[in-house]
Amino acid sequence: MSFNIIITLFQRAILQGIPLLYGSTGEILTEKSGNLNLGIPGIMYVGGISGVIGAFLYEESLVNKADANAFLAIIIPLLCSVIGSALCGLIYSFLTVTLRANQNVTGLALTTFGVGFGNFFGASLVKLTGSAVPSVALSTTSNFFRTTLPFADKLGVIGDIFFSYGFMTYLAIGIALVCAYVIKKTRVGLHLRAVGENPATADAAGISVNKYKYLATVIGSVIAGFGGLFYVMDYANGVWSNEGFGDRGWLAIALVIFSLWKPNLAIVGSILFGGLYIVYLFIPGLSMSTQELFKMLPYVVTIVVLIITSARKKRENQPPQSLGLSYFREER
Amino acid sequence: MADKIEKKVREPLFHVSKRSTLPWYKAWGIRIIAVLLALIVCGVITVMLTNINPIEVYASMVKGAFGTSRRVWNLLQGIAMLLCISLAVTPAFKMRFWNIGAEGQVLIGGLASAACMILFGDKIPNVLLIAMMCVCSVLAGAIWAVIPAVFKAKWGTNETLFTLMMNYVGMQLVGFFMIYWEVPKGAGKIGIINQSSHAGWLPKIGEYDYLLNIIVVLILTLVLYIYLKYSKHGYEISVVGESENTARYIGINVKKVIIRTMLISGAICGIAGFLLVAGTDHTITKTTAGGRGFTAIMVSWLAKFNPLYMVFTSFLLVFFEKGAGEISTVYRLDKSFSDIITAIILFFIIGSEFFINYKITFRHAKKEVK
Numbered sequence: 001m002s003f004n005i006i007i008t009l010f011q012r013a014i015l016q017g018i019p020l021l022y023g024s025t026g027e028i029l030t031e032k033s034g035n036l037n038l039g040i041p042g043i044m045y046v047g048g049i050s051g052v053i054g055a056f057l058y059e060e061s062l063v064n065k066a067d068a069n070a071f072l073a074i075i076i077p078l079l080c081s082v083i084g085s086a087l088c089g090l091i092y093s094f095l096t097v098t099l100r101a102n103q104n105v106t107g108l109a110l111t112t113f114g115v116g117f118g119n120f121f122g123a124s125l126v127k128l129t130g131s132a133v134p135s136v137a138l139s140t141t142s143n144f145f146r147t148t149l150p151f152a153d154k155l156g157v158i159g160d161i162f163f164s165y166g167f168m169t170y171l172a173i174g175i176a177l178v179c180a181y182v183i184k185k186t187r188v189g190l191h192l193r194a195v196g197e198n199p200a201t202a203d204a205a206g207i208s209v210n211k212y213k214y215l216a217t218v219i220g221s222v223i224a225g226f227g228g229l230f231y232v233m234d235y236a237n238g239v240w241s242n243e244g245f246g247d248r249g250w251l252a253i254a255l256v257i258f259s260l261w262k263p264n265l266a267i268v269g270s271i272l273f274g275g276l277y278i279v280y281l282f283i284p285g286l287s288m289s290t291q292e293l294f295k296m297l298p299y300v301v302t303i304v305v306l307i308i309t310s311a312r313k314k315r316e317n318q319p320p321q322s323l324g325l326s327y328f329r330e331e332r
Numbered sequence: 333m334a335d336k337i338e339k340k341v342r343e344p345l346f347h348v349s350k351r352s353t354l355p356w357y358k359a360w361g362i363r364i365i366a367v368l369l370a371l372i373v374c375g376v377i378t379v380m381l382t383n384i385n386p387i388e389v390y391a392s393m394v395k396g397a398f399g400t401s402r403r404v405w406n407l408l409q410g411i412a413m414l415l416c417i418s419l420a421v422t423p424a425f426k427m428r429f430w431n432i433g434a435e436g437q438v439l440i441g442g443l444a445s446a447a448c449m450i451l452f453g454d455k456i457p458n459v460l461l462i463a464m465m466c467v468c469s470v471l472a473g474a475i476w477a478v479i480p481a482v483f484k485a486k487w488g489t490n491e492t493l494f495t496l497m498m499n500y501v502g503m504q505l506v507g508f509f510m511i512y513w514e515v516p517k518g519a520g521k522i523g524i525i526n527q528s529s530h531a532g533w534l535p536k537i538g539e540y541d542y543l544l545n546i547i548v549v550l551i552l553t554l555v556l557y558i559y560l561k562y563s564k565h566g567y568e569i570s571v572v573g574e575s576e577n578t579a580r581y582i583g584i585n586v587k588k589v590i591i592r593t594m595l596i597s598g599a600i601c602g603i604a605g606f607l608l609v610a611g612t613d614h615t616i617t618k619t620t621a622g623g624r625g626f627t628a629i630m631v632s633w634l635a636k637f638n639p640l641y642m643v644f645t646s647f648l649l650v651f652f653e654k655g656a657g658e659i660s661t662v663y664r665l666d667k668s669f670s671d672i673i674t675a676i677i678l679f680f681i682i683g684s685e686f687f688i689n690y691k692i693t694f695r696h697a698k699k700e701v702k
Contacts, residue, residue, distance in 0.1 A: 036492065038432075091679065099686035104430055104492065105633045108626050109678040116671025123666030124381075242668075250500065257493050288520070292507035299500040306497070310489035319490055324430070330349060 007160055009275060009282050014165065015235050017274030018172045019044070019245075022227030023252025024259065024266045025176045030220035031261060032183060033213045034196040035096060036324040038107025040224050041249020042114020043088045047225020048232045049118040050084025051077035052240045055141040055233070056125055065140045073144040074167075077229060085225025088114060089218035097213045100326040111249070118228075119242045135241035142238025168230045173267055175223055180264035192216055196320035199327035209327055227252065251277070254302040260309060260317045273298045351691045359688045366684030367648075370677040377676070382663060389659055396658020397651050409542040410650040411643070412549040413608060417621075417628040418635075418642050419549075419556050420600035423593045425629075426560065426637045427573045433480065433495025435625025436502030437473045437598050439618070441605025443506050444472035446616040449525045449532035449609070450513055461532050466606050473602025474595045476502060481594030485587035499625065503618050510617065524614050534611035545611045552600065557639040569593055601625075634681055652677060 023044055030037045037043075054077040062068055092110055095101040125136045146166045183189040194202040195212045203209050231248070232240050255273055259265035280286055280294035309317045354362075375386030397407050417434050424431040445465040452461055476498060483489035515523045526532055537543040560566040568589050572579045579586050608620050631649055635641035656670030 038496075095679065095683055099683050100690070101682045101685060102633055104432065105630050105678075106682055108432075108629055109675050109682060112623075112626075112671050112678070113675030116668040116675060119668035120666045120672055123668070242666075247500065250496065253493070254497055257490075287511075289508050289511035292504050292511060295507070296501050296504040299497045299504075303494060303497045303501070306494055307483055307487070307489055310483065310487040313487075319493075323490075324492065328350075 005282060007157065009279070010161060010271075011164060012278055012281075013271050013275035014169065015274070016277050017270035017272075018165075018169050019227040019231045019235065019248055020252045020255050020273055021172045021176060021266055021270035022230060023224045023249060024255035024270065025172070025179050025263045026220035026222070026224030026227070027253055027256045028220075028259070028261050028263050028266065029179055029183070029192075029223065030217045031256060031320055031323055032192050032196045033216035034199060034320055034322040034325065034327070035093070035213055035217050036103050036107065037089075037092055037110075037217060037220065038104060038253070039088065039092050039110025039114065040107075040221075040253060041247075042111035042117075043085050043221045043224050044228035044231075044249045044252070045114045045118030045245060046088050046228070047081045047085040047222075048228025048245060049121050049240065050225070051081035051229040052125065052136060052138065052232055053121060054080030055138045055238070056136065059138055059140055062140075068140050068144070070144050070147075073141045077141060077145075077233065078226075081225050081229040082222050085221045085228075086218050088225075089221030090214075092221070093214045093217045096326060097210050097217075100328055103324050103326065118245070122240050122242045125240070135239050135244075138233075138238035138240075140238075142233050145233040146237070166234045168226065168234055172226070172230070175226075176263040176267050179223075180262060183263070193320070196322060199322055200329075203327075203329060213327075224252070251298055254299060257309075257319075258302050258305050260305075261319065273301075276301065345694065347693045348690050349693065351689060354688055362684050362687050363681060366680045367677065370680035373680070374673050374676050377672075378659075382665065384663055389663075390655075392658055392662050393652075393655030396656075396662075397654045399658075403654070405540065405542055407650060407654055408546055409612065410654065411646050412542070412546045413604060413612070414624050414627060414631060414650055415642055415646040416549045416552060416604040416607065417601060417624050418631040418646055419552055419639055420597050420604060421625075421628050422556065422597075422632045422637050422639065422642070423560065423569055424597040425632055427569045427590065427593050429481070429484065429590060429594065430492040431477065431480075431495050431594065431597055432492055432626065432629060433477065433498045433502075434597075434601050434628055435621045435623070436495070436499035437476045437601035438605040438608065438621040438625055439499075439502045439506050439616075440476045441469040441473035441602030442609040442616050442620050443502075443509060443605070444468040444602070445532070445606045445609040446522065446525060447509070450522075453526045453531035454529050458531055462534065462610065465532055465610055466603070469606035469609075470599045470602040473600070473605060474598040477594045477598025477601065478591060481591045485590045506616060506618050506620075521617060522615050526614070532610055533614055534607075542611070545607045548603070548607060552603070553639045553643065556600075560637075560639065565589075565592070630678060649674065 023040055026043075027037060027040050030040075055073070058073060058076045059065065059068070088110060092106055095106045096103050122136065129136055145168060148165060149163050183192065191202065191207045192212055194205065194207060195209050195216075199209045202212075227248075228245060231245055232238065236244060251273060255266055255269050258273070259269040276297040277295070279297070280291040283294075286294065371390070375389070378384060378386055378389050396403065398404055417438060420437070421431050421434050445468065448461065448465040448468050452464065456464075477495075480489070480491050480494040480498060483494065484491045510521055513522050514520055534544050537547075560569065568579070568584050571582070571584060572586055572589050576586055579589070605620070609616055613620060627649060631642055631646045634645040634648075652674045653670050656673045657667060659665065660667045660669045
């Protein structure tokens with residue numbers, strides 16, 4: 001009995017954690033280039049709603065929803081999500097890298113924009129469908145996103161724990177591993193870290209600072225945008241409701257700190273955060289008010305990690321040194 | 333041989349260099365052009381999305397903000413509250429301490445006020461109660477702000493991320509007390525506190541609900557302007573902001589300045605929380621601060637950390653918010669439309685700073701000089 005509860009908690013923790021994993025992998029990549037993109041929460045909204053718009057248009061174009069093509073149903077929302085988040089990443093990079101604007105201000109404005117964009121188009125889609133409830137349901141497309149491996153059911157507990165998820169779950173882990181490898185082991189990663197630590201030195205070594213900042217931010221935004229898409233298409237069964245995504249974007253930024261700017265640690269961290277986010281549902285006898293206190297946990301844990309890493313001053317666990325600063329070659 | 337090399341080294345199309353300071357009228361000219369461009373872009377987007385004549389849209393924006401005397405008072409109240417929080421974050425920003433935790437500090441300040449109202453309402457004289465609420469809010473806000481500052485001073489803990497996390501801890505704390513003190517049981521919210529006795533409510537001045545709030549904030553603006561510009565503390569803040577090494581060299585105790593400034597920053601946030609609970613909402617919810625803690629950062633930054641300019645920049649942001657809110661009701665758009673409009677205008681203003689600080693020289697312009 002209790003064993004079953006643990007398995008359910010684990011599964012739910014993974015489902016809660018995957019959007020955070022996408023968000024924080026994207027943000028880690030961005031921060032490694034020295035850009036502190038506080039627009040990630042907004043970008044995740046944009047990534048989600050763009051995918052929803054794509055899926056909506058696709059479902060509308062079908063005469064009979066039963067003959068939806070699996071490939072198209074997946075690729076159209078994915079592409080729309082990529083375009084939406086990449087544009088947001090471009091706005092951010094253009095303002096902070098080319099125009100050297102303040103990163104905090106730009107990021108917060110981008111979050112305002114993204115959340116507004118998501119809710120506005122969400123509400124417009126609801127109006128188009130004319131449904132009574134304030135949400136858009138895209139069950140046809142969502143089913144393709146949620147398809148699990150055919151043999152998952154037959155594997156018992158192991159199948160439940162490891163194989164009971166849609167493909168985007170594995171994609172998230174794959175992307176995180178690839179990012180970890182690229183950042184740590186490749187020349188491109190070395191250059192990226194150099195740009196984030198000390199752009200002047202990187203510039204002197206012949207690395208194109210702006211190119212790395214642009215690419216890291218835009219790719220990071222796209223990855224983060226997938227988090228929004230996963231949330232709508234997989235976690236929420238294709239139902240978009242305004243404000244449904246909540247404060248997960250900020251939690252993703254917390255996860256970046258928690259995982260010490262390492263995407264491979266973020267995988268474990270995201271499951272832990274996902275668990276902390278919902279653990280109050282699994283502890284019997286909590287009053288409503290105590291539940292609110294439990295929802296604090298991920299943030300408190302992050303603060304503790306932040307304090308410990310700064311106190312221990314281990315070099316490899318610090319934020320990139322030029323994080324949050326714009327670079328201008330002639331200003332040294 | 334030498335010829336070939338010379339051909340290969342091509343001059344870039346344009347060259348960017350730092351400007352010496354622009355005269356103020358040119359700087360503001362650039363900003364006004366940016367706002368106008370933003371309005372054009374917003375107009376185009378509005379037409380694309382809704383097929384409504386943009387001039388009509390802007391007219392209804394103005395009407396939404398200034399239409400009736402009630403609306404004007406609401407506008408003024410909105411400006412006052414946003415301005416108050418912007419004032420709070422400014423000393424920290426001037427010191428390059430990125431306090432993005434104003435949202436949490438305001439909430440905790442408001443929570444302290446609400447707690448006093450609930451626990452001591454009708455038990456002690458009203459004047460005493462209000463004084464107590466004010467003191468508690470200021471203390472609560474200051475404590476919430478000084479925690480990250482202490483760690484920043486001691487270990488250099490990243491303050492942007494720390495204060496950001498503190499927001500959510502504060503929000504959940506409010507969530508806890510909202511259910512702990514819920515009225516009626518099971519409602520999940522506190523509701524209007526002391527609705528019949530008005531204990532702990534800020535008094536009205538004459539007919540006007542919000543006049544006292546506005547006056548308090550105006551006084552605060554002047555005090556902070558003088559504090560930053562003419563006091564020794566203000567000087568120390570700007571030196572630490574320009575260069576910590578310089579500050580240390582001339583004998584400023586940087587740690588002390590960081591902690592002291594964050595205490596002030598948090599205390600003003602506490603005042604904002606007090607004004608919001610005692611003078612405006614008479615209740616506390618997770619959205620009492622309503623994102624103003626984040627908007628305040630932009631207000632303060634756009635005004636170049638000058639409290640007097642902030643009156644103008646907070647007017648601008650509140651005007652767009654109220655105006656776009658009116659558009660969404662009149663044309664039945666979702667209320668988040670105002671967020672999109674505000675963000676686009678912000679993008680343009682943020683971008684325009686580049687043209688104020690930097691000069692672009694084109695290639696052919698340089699050749700003519702030769």
